[in-house]
């Protein structure tokens with residue numbers, strides 16, 4: 001579907017419920033907040049909904065407090081999904097999304113299953129870039145608030161313009177959004193730099209226990225229950241820890257072992273490119289992507305580590 005056809009269909013609705021995905025990231029949140037503001041400016045009633053609670057770090061963004069989490073007592077003209085590649089990403093709100101036959105799907109994932117009646121899927125670095133194009137096609141004025149929401153998505157999905165997915169078009173979109181009033185430095189700080197002291201203390205403990213194996217090609221960190229107790233940090237604060245062992249020059253693979261309960265471990269795998277960690281995670285019943293995967297493992301800590309070191313060794 002072309003953007004012109006898609007925007008014409010959206011123009012025709014008088015109210016819309018905008019869906020963000022399960023375990024939301026900045027891209028799905030920013031897309032929903034920007035689209036809501038844009039539709040409101042056109043006189044279209046709009047609300048945002050997300051199957052999970054928004055992580056605390058998004059609370060400073062305008063519109064973050066407005067997300068619903070359960071089906072509202074109201075019928076909308078249209079349901080619009082943003083940044084959702086498959087219907088699984090609606091989690092418990094899946095039935096609600098499909099209860100409206102006038103459904104829209106705005107996304108940037110190549111793997112998008114075109115589950116809606118109207119699908120606008122363009123492979124870009126972030127869904128927010130597609131929302132920006134859509135808002136422009138709708139004739140919406142890109143206010144500083146809308147620009148901030150959109151740049152939030154671009155920044156989070158591109159590691160602040162540092163990942164491989166960044167193209168010349170991504171930079172053009174970034175430039176437009178900064179020109180429209182978004183503060184790049186502030187968004188980067190809030191997304192990637194600011195952290196609670198508990199996380200900093202947990203990070204210090206995790207990194208002090210870093211170990212390497214197989215001539216330094218495997219780097220591992222371990223986060224035990226006692227580390228959470230000693231620092232007061234919570235499990236969700238470990239996001240991003242694994243980038244540090246992967247940054248060691250000799251490392252091809254990084255693995256993080258997080259103890260989630262008695263003899264239960266959440267394992268994260270990262271690769272620089274030579275090793276497909278999706279295959280490694282799959283041997284333990286997990287999965288993900290070539291460069292980033294995860295699995296669970298049960299057993300005694302020492303046995304779990306031995307198993308991981310041995311298995312990764314087979315792929316190096």
Ligand SMILES: [Mn+2]
Nearest residue numbers: 027083127157
């Ligand atoms: Mn995205």
